Amino acid sequence: MLVQVSIVMFLLETSFSADITYHIKEGQGPNTIVGDVADDIHVLENVILHKYNHITFSQLQKSGNLNLFNVTKTGKLYTAVILDAESLCKYNTECHSMVDVAVRNKKSFISIIEIKIIISDVNDNSPEFMQDSIKLQFSETDGKGTSKSIPNAFDRDVGFENSKISYQLLRSKDDPFILAVSQKVDGSAELEITSTQMLDREIKATYNLQIIAQDAGTPPRQNTLNVQITVEDENDNQPVFEQNVYNVSIMSSHDQSMPIITLTANDRDVGENGRISYYFASKTSESTKSNFNLNKRTGEISLNQDASLKRKQVYNLYVKAEDGGTPPKSSTAAVIINVINQKNSAPTIDVNFFSEPIEGEITIPEDITVGSFIAYIKVTDENKGEDGNVSCTIDNHLFQLHSLGNMKYKMVIQNPVDRERESKLNLTLICQDKGTPPLKTIKRFSVLVTDFNDVHPQFSKDLFKFLIYENENPNFPVGFIIVTDPDLGPGGQLTYSILNKSKEALPFEISNLGFISATESLDREKCSEYKFKVFVKDNGIPSLNNTADVIVEVVDKNDNPPYFTFPNVNPFSLDVHYHSQNKQDIIVLEASDRDIHMNAFLSYEIIGGNERNLFKINPYSGVLSFTRPIYQSDAGFYSLQFMAKDSGSPILSTVTNLSLTLTTSNKTTTVLTPVHSMSAKKIHINLMIVLLVAAVIFSITLVVSLTICIVRKNNSRNIHHNDGFYNDKYVDYVSREIHPPYDMPVTMETKYGKKTISQATLHKRQHHSGYIDKWKSPSVGLQLHDVSDELYQVTEISHGKDNKKGHLATATDHFSEMSTMSSFTDSGHGGSEADTGYYEELPCFRNDHNTRTSNHADSRNFFLSNPHQPTNYNNTVDLKSFKIGNSNSSSISSNPRQTTQIQKQPSTKSTGGNTFLSKPLPPIPNNYS
Numbered sequence: 001m002l003v004q005v006s007i008v009m010f011l012l013e014t015s016f017s018a019d020i021t022y023h024i025k026e027g028q029g030p031n032t033i034v035g036d037v038a039d040d041i042h043v044l045e046n047v048i049l050h051k052y053n054h055i056t057f058s059q060l061q062k063s064g065n066l067n068l069f070n071v072t073k074t075g076k077l078y079t080a081v082i083l084d085a086e087s088l089c090k091y092n093t094e095c096h097s098m099v100d101v102a103v104r105n106k107k108s109f110i111s112i113i114e115i116k117i118i119i120s121d122v123n124d125n126s127p128e129f130m131q132d133s134i135k136l137q138f139s140e141t142d143g144k145g146t147s148k149s150i151p152n153a154f155d156r157d158v159g160f161e162n163s164k165i166s167y168q169l170l171r172s173k174d175d176p177f178i179l180a181v182s183q184k185v186d187g188s189a190e191l192e193i194t195s196t197q198m199l200d201r202e203i204k205a206t207y208n209l210q211i212i213a214q215d216a217g218t219p220p221r222q223n224t225l226n227v228q229i230t231v232e233d234e235n236d237n238q239p240v241f242e243q244n245v246y247n248v249s250i251m252s253s254h255d256q257s258m259p260i261i262t263l264t265a266n267d268r269d270v271g272e273n274g275r276i277s278y279y280f281a282s283k284t285s286e287s288t289k290s291n292f293n294l295n296k297r298t299g300e301i302s303l304n305q306d307a308s309l310k311r312k313q314v315y316n317l318y319v320k321a322e323d324g325g326t327p328p329k330s331s332t333a334a335v336i337i338n339v340i341n342q343k344n345s346a347p348t349i350d351v352n353f354f355s356e357p358i359e360g361e362i363t364i365p366e367d368i369t370v371g372s373f374i375a376y377i378k379v380t381d382e383n384k385g386e387d388g389n390v391s392c393t394i395d396n397h398l399f400q401l402h403s404l405g406n407m408k409y410k411m412v413i414q415n416p417v418d419r420e421r422e423s424k425l426n427l428t429l430i431c432q433d434k435g436t437p438p439l440k441t442i443k444r445f446s447v448l449v450t451d452f453n454d455v456h457p458q459f460s461k462d463l464f465k466f467l468i469y470e471n472e473n474p475n476f477p478v479g480f481i482i483v484t485d486p487d488l489g490p491g492g493q494l495t496y497s498i499l500n501k502s503k504e505a506l507p508f509e510i511s512n513l514g515f516i517s518a519t520e521s522l523d524r525e526k527c528s529e530y531k532f533k534v535f536v537k538d539n540g541i542p543s544l545n546n547t548a549d550v551i552v553e554v555v556d557k558n559d560n561p562p563y564f565t566f567p568n569v570n571p572f573s574l575d576v577h578y579h580s581q582n583k584q585d586i587i588v589l590e591a592s593d594r595d596i597h598m599n600a601f602l603s604y605e606i607i608g609g610n611e612r613n614l615f616k617i618n619p620y621s622g623v624l625s626f627t628r629p630i631y632q633s634d635a636g637f638y639s640l641q642f643m644a645k646d647s648g649s650p651i652l653s654t655v656t657n658l659s660l661t662l663t664t665s666n667k668t669t670t671v672l673t674p675v676h677s678m679s680a681k682k683i684h685i686n687l688m689i690v691l692l693v694a695a696v697i698f699s700i701t702l703v704v705s706l707t708i709c710i711v712r713k714n715n716s717r718n719i720h721h722n723d724g725f726y727n728d729k730y731v732d733y734v735s736r737e738i739h740p741p742y743d744m745p746v747t748m749e750t751k752y753g754k755k756t757i758s759q760a761t762l763h764k765r766q767h768h769s770g771y772i773d774k775w776k777s778p779s780v781g782l783q784l785h786d787v788s789d790e791l792y793q794v795t796e797i798s799h800g801k802d803n804k805k806g807h808l809a810t811a812t813d814h815f816s817e818m819s820t821m822s823s824f825t826d827s828g829h830g831g832s833e834a835d836t837g838y839y840e841e842l843p844c845f846r847n848d849h850n851t852r853t854s855n856h857a858d859s860r861n862f863f864l865s866n867p868h869q870p871t872n873y874n875n876t877v878d879l880k881s882f883k884i885g886n887s888n889s890s891s892i893s894s895n896p897r898q899t900t901q902i903q904k905q906p907s908t909k910s911t912g913g914n915t916f917l918s919k920p921l922p923p924i925p926n927n928y929s
Contacts, residue, residue: 021116022077026085026095027124031078034117037101038075041113060100060112069117071101077115085121089158092187095119121159123217129153133226136193140201140234147180147192153213153223154188162217167191170210177209177229193227201231202268235273235325239265241333249338249437256303260292260337263299265321272324281318281332288315292337301335309339338437346439347381347390347407347431362445366419366452371412374399374447379407379431387435396427419449420486453491453540457483459548464534466516469555470524478552481514483536491540499533499547506532508552516550524554525594558599558648564656566590571639571657578630579665586615589622591644591654599648607655608641615640624658635664 022035037057057075068088070078077099089095099115129151136148155163167189169179176199180192191211207229214222241263248261267274278299280289291307292315294300301317303309315337322330353362353375364374381388392409394401400414417425425447432440459482466479485492496510507520508530516534530552537545564570566589576586593600603619614634616627622644638660645653693712700708 020113021118023118023120024079024083025120026083026122028079029082030080034069034077034079035115036076037071037113037115054106055110056104058102058104060102062100068097069099071099075101077101077117083119085119085158086125086156088119091158091163092160093158095121095158121157121162123157123159123162123215123219123221125156125162126221127153127155127165127213127215127223129211129213129223129225131225133228136227136229137232138195138199138229139232140199140236142195142199144197145194147194150191150193150211150225150227152189152191153225155215157215157217159217162215164216165189165213166216168212168214169193170212171207175207175209177207179211193229199231201233201270202237205231207231233270233273235269235323235327235329237268237273238329239267239276239321239323239331241265241321241331244333246333246335247338248335249340252309252339254303254309256305256307259300259302261301261335263301263319263321263333263335265299265331265333267323267329269323269325275324276321277324279320279322281320283318283332284316288317291315292317294319301337313339315339340437340439344383344387344435344439345381346441347379347433349392349429349431349441349443350378350380351429351443351445352376352378358448358450361448363448363450364413364417365450366417366454368413368417370414370416373410373412375411377401377409377411377429379409381407381433383433383435387433387439389434390431391434392429392431394427394429396425398425399427417449419451419488420455423449425449451488451491453487453538453542453544455485455487455491456544457485457494457536457538457546459483459536459546461548463549463551465551465553467553467555468518468522470522470557471559472518472521474518474520476518478508478516478518481510481516481534481536481548481550483514483546485538487538487540489540491538491544493539494536495539497535499535501532506530508532510534516552522554524556524596525560527554528556528596529553556596556599558595558646558650558652560594560599561652562591562593562602562644562646562654564589564591564642564644564654567656567658571659573659573661575661575663577663577665578626578635580629584625584627586624586626586660589617589624589642589644589656589658591622593646595646595648599646601647602644603647605643605645606640607643609639614638617642630662630664632664635662637661 020035020037020040024032024034038055056073057071058073059069059071067080068083070080072078085095088097096116096118099117101113101115103110103113131151134150136150138146138148153165153167155165157163167179167181169177171177176195176197178194178196180194182190182192184190193209209227209229211225211227212222213225214220242265246261246263250260254260263278265276265278267276277296278294279296280294291304291309293302293304294317295302299319299321301319309315317335317337318332319335320330320332322328354373355363357363377392379390379392381390390407392401392407394411398413398415398417400412401409402412403409427445427447429443429445430440431443432438464479464481468476468478481496483494483496485494494512494514496512496514498506498508498510498516500506507518507522508516509519510516514536530550532550533547534550535545535547537543574587589604591602591604593602604617604622605619606615606617612634613627614630615624615638617624640658640660641655642658643653643655645651696708
């Protein structure tokens, strides 16, 4: 034992001679593991397993230690606080912390490990400027290469790359500045903004630059310093007069208090450099200065109080404009003042217009032709020579002056006149002599253009569409026709009328204001849309007109209740013979509605006579069917009441009555009660048999009880045998939708008056023997097979009080049940097929002498009739199955040699005698399925 401890201590002392160095990034939170001291110094590799717990680690405290780290007893080193290199270390030095860890074996001290933890700097600080923006000033005199210092940025990160800063200047393309960066001895940068050319404040006085400082960390971080540079003004621009020479004319009697002229000079400099003063230049003679005053600040020239202008007619003055810069800059302008002799006078103008004034206004018609004479102009001037030489001009492009000589003119039309564009023409007549200075006379006129009917009435659009509900009261407003005519007077007064190409009168009228109203209540079912033209004309001479198309759509209201198209007599009688294996469908009720859209979307329901809940009707297709299998006890007479209602607002409905006589076959399922059997199977016994047996048991004596038991036992065997046979056949015919592998015998009995013709075991294979295989229907494209097992059910129908009966043969095998909306079909608005059954209308059956035989695929109802017996007959076909769910239906064919004919069903309903006519209807929309 002592040898083992000595070996362990020797290993520890020899292996702990080297220090451990760890690296960790700053910003790590408390309890972040730095390293595993025990694992890194391999202290436990040569220690026996059960001695591991004897080796412990602890951190030695130092004076001034910040307690940045913690050491667990197992030797794991963790951070105690969040590490921040910027607060722990200096710039551009290795940031580390030393930790001493003591290793003990139980209570004995083994060794001290000196651990160096290097804290890696993270680029978590952006470069910073002392301020966000600075202002610099350059002078216009600063030459190219002039520099101004700006403060540099600093980065608080201690790492070299993270605190290394580069600079970039952001400026406009035309800004004449660059950024100069130089490194100082301490590693910081010195920044200067340097001009690349001479600056001109008058071109641009202010520049806005940006200095981008970016460190070299990953990812890099940056900051921005905004620099505003202002260019200080220098007196480098001289004043400039608006004109170099000013020519002014004044009367010899000019008022001395009124300025003759005001001179203006501009200097692009600012401040004192741009402040201008005015002086007489040295070139101005003293005699001229004595007659005129010059305002130093405003530049006004006026007459001196002692001025004498009789000696000369023209005075030349030279005025200097000088700024306040140092040294000052100046410029000079010449002012020529012409003194006009009082004897020269301006010309006079006399104008005589050709047209007579209307209410003091000069007028011309709009349709005046180019070159027409307008006015005669005479100019007079009493002066002689050039002072009396006068010329005249007019400033309107529509008019032109033609000289007649001796200062006489005529005014004519030069261009066409349009009153709608300009109703009042302003013209200025100027006549000026050639004196020195020249004198002129101005005369202004206004000429009114009278209207001519030259513009057609204009509709706001070519086609007007209006909506109006049906059944509104007469004079109900339909819409407003907007027509404009810029002509005045009668040419702008409009008259409206309606043009009707049809012979029937339109139920509309239009007022002279363009309002269309209905003259009577409209009925959408009679006419849903009216198309006509509106004719408008003005009252001008000649009268101008125009037309526009108008469409008035009549919006439907739910004003028509539904009506039954089948049955179309009320009450309606129907005899139904039910077979146990028949399909549940009985007949299809159909109704129509003259309205459209939702007002014609119909639904059906049974509202009376269905107390036993034996019948149901599809609310959308109108198919009447049984709710369950029929028992013999259900046979009897039923008076059903049906309602068809639309989906309008308010809802309208109609009611019809159906008298239904239900008969059942001998094989109709009876209601059996279960009894116990030795085989644990449930055996159904007719309830009447049970009651009869019970009555016999209570009525006979004990002597014959043995005989009764024997009879009951025999009855139970027969019932069990028959019921099993029946159930097997029921499953075969009802549950499985397959074709039987044999020819189905169909018993048909046809009665004509009192004569009965019986046809026993008429095989349906014979019905198709006269037709070609794979015959295709031209309308639906169904392929017929040579052998098909369609089954037919004959429904006996009675009409009215005469009890005339017809018989409806229904194909029951392989037909698709169709969802229909009778209202949409009968009202002329179709829908899309829903339950994907091919179907088409059957033509009306006619009782003519030529018997017609037709076959048709995928139809629901057929008629059986004898063309030679118009009224009283009875056809009965017993069916073994009744299915309307298979879309792969085969065609129904009729043998022309048989007396029973299958006629195509017409699209309209007839209630007379023996016919039952039905029109197929479109399916329900998807959202109602």
